[in-house]
Amino acid sequence: MKEHAQAVVIGGGLVGCSVLYHLTKLGWTDVMLLERDELTSGSTWHAAANIHGLHDHNNISKLQYYTMNLYKELEKETGQGCGIFQPGSLYLAQTRDREHQLRLQEAKGRYFGVDFHEVSVDEARQLHPLVDYSGVRCIMYEPDGGNVDPSGVTQAYAAGARAAGAQIHRFTPVTETNQRPDGGWDVVTPIGTVKADVVVNAAGLWGREVAKLAGFELPLMTMEHQYFVTETIPEIKAMEGYTSGLRTRAATR
């Protein structure tokens, strides 16, 4: 392991690898990522990895929309598949508050150039006939919505960063980060110490512990996040090819 880097990124999940990749794009090629286990072994591995262009916060919306469009380029650039699947997404509001939120997002979509528009129950039923739409107050449709393979995306960022000169060390936990008198950092691991001008904490749900290594108290709280995985549902399997045809029609309306 080399002894100096412009920046050391701690954590090899989606965020750490994305930061590493984007640093190289900005010309910071003397950069290193340290991951205590395997890349994607944190929460990234568990993500359903749904992609959508809008969020209640404008900056997150910009980031989400930017990355949604980046994945195809990333696949082309690195040759690493990102598992991009964009059949379109429906957003349902059953309460007044949710309707308000979706209508705000529709307005924001116009501002950011994201296609996110209201559809009628009949149109929604054509797009997804298996949903029970009773009691729904409004329905929004995002033709580019879908999901990616979070491991594939992380590996693609890592491949792009490595190709630009970044180093990635897996199975290398950071045990100390000590500030030096010149403002830089000694980043300590079991296989050696790296002097870094800048340290990036990308340790996800362990971000609080990693911040503590530098003497910072981050008031972070880990939240539970769940999804469920089903066996193949025959009615959905029977729809294969059906949804993509409908999507084409809906997108040209």
Ligand SMILES: Cc1cc2nc3c(=O)[nH]c(=O)nc-3n(C[C@H](O)[C@H](O)[C@H](O)COP(=O)(O)OP(=O)(O)OC[C@H]3O[C@@H](n4cnc5c(N)ncnc54)[C@H](O)[C@@H]3O)c2cc1C
């Ligand atoms: C069930 C579930 C469903 C989700 N669904 C979605 C979704 O649909 N869409 C979406 O956008 N997001 C979704 N997410 C959220 C998404 O997974 C996370 O936002 C994202 O993976 C966070 O990435 P990260 O790189 O910050 O963290 P992580 O992937 O957790 O990476 C942090 C890394 O830091 C490493 N690390 C920790 N301490 C150290 C140390 N001392 N030294 C070295 N390395 C260290 C860990 O080993 C880990 O690999 C979901 C999450 C879950 C759990």
